[in-house]
Amino acid sequence: MIEGQRTPIESGCPDGFQYMHPVMRKNYGDWAYHEDPRPGVLKHTARGGDAIYTVRAGTQRILDVFTLRKLCEIGDEFAEGYVRFTIRSNIEYMVSDGSKVEPLIEALEKEGFVVGGTKNSVAMISHTQGWLHCDIPGTDASGVVKSMMDELIDEFKNWNMPNRVHITTSCCQINCGGQGDIAINVQHTKPPKINHDLVANICERPSVVARCPVAAIRPALVNGKPSLEVDEKKCICCGACYPPCTPMQINDPEHTKLAIWVGGNHSNARGKPTFQKLVAAGIPNNPPRWPEATAIVKKILQTYKDNARDWERLNDWIERIGWPQFFELTELPFTKFHIDNWRGSRRSLNASTHIRF
Numbered sequence: 001m002i003e004g005q006r007t008p009i010e011s012g013c014p015d016g017f018q019y020m021h022p023v024m025r026k027n028y029g030d031w032a033y034h035e036d037p038r039p040g041v042l043k044h045t046a047r048g049g050d051a052i053y054t055v056r057a058g059t060q061r062i063l064d065v066f067t068l069r070k071l072c073e074i075g076d077e078f079a080e081g082y083v084r085f086t087i088r089s090n091i092e093y094m095v096s097d098g099s100k101v102e103p104l105i106e107a108l109e110k111e112g113f114v115v116g117g118t119k120n121s122v123a124m125i126s127h128t129q130g131w132l133h134c135d136i137p138g139t140d141a142s143g144v145v146k147s148m149m150d151e152l153i154d155e156f157k158n159w160n161m162p163n164r165v166h167i168t169t170s171c172c173q174i175n176c177g178g179q180g181d182i183a184i185n186v187q188h189t190k191p192p193k194i195n196h197d198l199v200a201n202i203c204e205r206p207s208v209v210a211r212c213p214v215a216a217i218r219p220a221l222v223n224g225k226p227s228l229e230v231d232e233k234k235c236i237c238c239g240a241c242y243p244p245c246t247p248m249q250i251n252d253p254e255h256t257k258l259a260i261w262v263g264g265n266h267s268n269a270r271g272k273p274t275f276q277k278l279v280a281a282g283i284p285n286n287p288p289r290w291p292e293a294t295a296i297v298k299k300i301l302q303t304y305k306d307n308a309r310d311w312e313r314l315n316d317w318i319e320r321i322g323w324p325q326f327f328e329l330t331e332l333p334f335t336k337f338h339i340d341n342w343r344g345s346r347r348s349l350n351a352s353t354h355i356r357f
């Protein structure tokens with residue numbers, strides 16, 4: 001380091017230990033088992049005998065400052081001043097005294113927050129950033145979550161499902177979209193429309209050409225200007241060209257649809273991880289309540305609830321009964337679009353938890 005130069009400021013995640021409940025800090029790495037006293041509550045017991053209760057409540061994820069303050073006030077008054085947010089946008093309060101659990105739940109419910117999402121319930125739907133942070137969304141993932149969770153509130157609050165159900169939504173076809181027991185993903189159905197006047201000014205053409213997974217984009221001169229052209233017969237309407245080149249507009253109120261995929265599971269605890277598979281396509285992207293997509297999700301959940309054995313995850317259940325029976329029971333039409341005939345996937349998709357280079 002040059003003499004007199006200031007020390008660089010380290011950025012990145014702060015050390016999480018400073019924010020942990022003291023009982024969690026003390027027993028770090030020394031937990032013996034956990035129990036589920038009631039929906040939305042976990043009790044962890046350490047080898048030394050200490051116990052900590054976690055109370056989980058759903059939030060709308062995109063939190064305004066007033067709601068956040070309210071949640072913190074509840075944490076100070078009814079819990080012990082420690083909270084954390086889960087990856088599915090739930091807030092969790094930790095208390096070491098079991099007698100604080102019920103008053104805390106009462107305080108949360110009085111303010112309109114819903115306690116649940118543990119064990120064999122439908123957990124809060126995880127969703128991608130959408131319009132608030134991202135420049136390419138084709139739908140409002142947060143709005144889809146809100147409309148669906150309004151209808152699934154009893155499944156969040158109770159242990160009604162054969163096993164836990166993780167639902168995800170995403171607002172484009174290619175990036176941070178989820179893989180879950182049920183995934184509601186954007187589906188583009190038309191190739192991008194190119195604004196040739198803007199391509200030369202905005203896009204780095206070689207990187208756009210390189211991004212297309214099926215090599216459908218070629219450089220071209222249009223009206224004497226450097227631009228791009230798309231071989232529409234090859235294009236699979238994935239939208240991967242749109243983020244690096246916004247003049248390749250693919251979002252469209254009519255032709256951007258929703259698709260529902262089921263059976264994805266990251267875990268390899270009891271079996272291999274599984275890829276989700278398409279079960280419903282071309283569903284209208286219909287804000288503000290997306291009734292068509294919600295009806296299909298509810299039908300799949302009801303069928304799973306009525307037919308799966310205890311503790312079968314959605315993918316285990318489908319594997320046992322087979323896909324033909326899944327389509328029969330859910331009354332979803334099986335069409336030629338459900339058949340994956342893209343042979344390139346064998347080589348390029350990673351089907352194990354191991355990283356390949």
Ligand code: SF4
Nearest residue numbers: 129130134137172175
């Ligand atoms: S899913 Fe796509 S559109 Fe939505 S936030 Fe992620 S990258 Fe952006």
Ligand code: SF4
Nearest residue numbers: 212235236238239241
């Ligand atoms: S939408 Fe996808 S397949 Fe079509 S041109 Fe763009 S990158 Fe290629």
